[in-house]
Amino acid sequence: MPIKSAVFDAYGTLFDVTAAAREAAGEPGQEALADTWQGLAATWRAKQLEYSWLRAIRGDHTDFWTVTQDALDYALEAHGLGDPALRERLAQLYWQLSAYPEVPAMLERLKARGLNTAILSNGSPGMLEGAVQSAGLDALLDAVLSVESVGIFKPAAPVYDLVNERFGGTKDEVLFVSSNGWDVSSAARYGFRTLWVNRAGLPVDRMPGTPDTIHSDLTTLEEVL
Structure with missing residues (x-):
């Protein structure tokens, strides 16, 4: 798919x-x-x-x-x-953390391809809004999904459910991207296609669910599309 x-x-x-x-x-x-x-x-x-x-x-x-x-x-x-x-x-x-340098251009390219773009985060809605606005990413994201709507932190499955509740479709139509090995492992086990942004060059976690792709940053994300 x-x-x-x-x-x-x-x-x-x-x-x-x-x-x-x-x-x-x-x-x-x-x-x-x-x-x-x-x-x-x-x-x-x-x-x-x-x-x-x-x-x-x-x-x-x-x-x-x-x-x-x-x-x-x-x-x-x-x-x-x-x-x-x-x-x-x-x-x-x-509340105003800097985005990594490659992020705005990467999101722009995804939007140009017609993809839905979203954040799925443990962050509270106010924190996420502050970071998104500070980084100027508002227009590049279709949704900012927070665990506060389900009342439990990742890697609980109800958090990942929020994606298809918002966009519809199937799990294998979702590319989930995280720099956290445990998050990618959990999302892969859940059924998403996954990309691990391994900025620190760490080993893959010894857990059920392994990343489909590993990149050192987000510059070349479109290669997996």
């Missing part, structure tokens, strides 16, 4: 999750962060994912912004950064 919809994870796939820490580290008065921003960003992201998985397993759902702030508080304490003003600045910047 031909691919009719290209659906993207948001954080780490379209938007650079390290951008908030990196940008804050370059601002005046942030010398302490400048020495540790990479470690902080890594801890923040790891805890953000961990907390979402644990909440999904425990049936203890909350919105992703709460998860993101809890992960930030953990990361700041872990790296010895207790400045409330820094915490506020990092939280603010997370």
Whole structure:
């Protein structure tokens, strides 16, 4: 079946999750962060994912912004950064994360081919709206789908159900794209065709469901079409 919809994870796939820490580290008065921003960003992201998985397993759902702030508080304490003003600045910047450089042109090419384009994300609607608008991607996306409509985080199957509920068709008409190996594995097992954006050059996860295609970024995505 031909691919009719290209659906993207948001954080780490379209938007650079390290951008908030990196940008804050370059601002005046942030010398302490400048020495540790990479470690902080890594801890923040790891805890953000961990907390979402644990909440999904425990049936203890909350919105992703709460998860993101809890992960930030953990990361700041872990790296010895207790400045409330820094915490506020990092939280603010997370609502306007930079898109990866190749993203706008890639989405434009998909739209020119007549494909449906969408985000499917753990992010809360407000967070996603802020990131999409900040990156200027509004006109390039047909839908922004959030887990908040089903009340559980990925990789729960009801999240992936949202795609065909929105666009119709069959699972094998969907190309699901994510930079998260666990997300691609889950989407592949669900029945989507998948592309793993393996920006970090990591091994494939040893889990049921393997990516159909692996690229290092989104520049050459159309090759799979």
